[in-house]
Amino acid sequence: MFLLYVIIPIGQSIWISFYDWxxxxxxxxxxxRNYIDLLDDDxxxxxxxxNVWWLVLYLLAIPAGLAIALFLNQTVTGIRLYKSLFFFPFVISQVVVGLIFSWFYAPDFGLLPRILGFFTGSETAILADERYATFGIIAAGLWPQIAYCMILYLTGLNNINPEQVEAARMDNAKGFAMLWHIVIPQLRPATFIALVVTVIGALRSFDLVSIMTAGGPYGSTRVLSYFMYEQSLSEYGTAMGYGAAIAVVLFAIMLVFISLFITRMLMQERNG
Known part of the structure; x- marks a missing residue:
């Protein structure tokens, strides 16, 4: 199954990238030729x-997810309700997330333009402004991604060794010192998974761009995956070879990150 649905299609994509088709x-x-043309394509x-902006800003989901998990990992009144509210973005589809934020940013009836208009005197159409549109889409993507990282950290917090925590308390460790020296080291497996999933999600971002702006305005919100779709599969693009070349570049970037993650994981296992 892995050979049929992963390895062979990767090889076919690389092969097609050398053709005009x-x-x-x-x-x-x-x-x-397709790769040479890419170097001259604005x-x-x-x-x-x-994609770089997506990668950099998407990493904010990891500390945000950890902060929310620390808040939810308490026994207080209504904590189950809070967990449900923070968990909600994770269970809805990216299409729904894109529609919700498109309405949130809408200049006619959206909440955000009304808030900005109240404080600044002028409403801003986020998704129609090429300066802000990409960041608006990334903000929409961060909403469910933070929820996913939160779930990973909540699971990790439930597996923390209570003996280490008690020993640290006996040594008067508390607050940030407890978090940095006792809690976070025991959350390394959760952090590793959160980092891998977040990086891959940032690099292959497609759904939200397609739903919220379709690459606009003026192509300013395109990412590599959506650019590939435009060139090879959309109603305006039939350059399968050129689209395959874009896919190969994206695959190479992801391969670098995945290789680094796997190498680090193997080194940690050997040291352990």
């Missing part, structure tokens, strides 16, 4: 820059 007719071998650099 519209997906229907005969494919023409052009070698590295849309490719815009997509790559946006």
């Amino acid at each position: 519209d997906g229907l007719g005969a494919a023409k071998w052009i070698g590295l 849309s490719f650099y815009t997509s790559l820059k946006n």
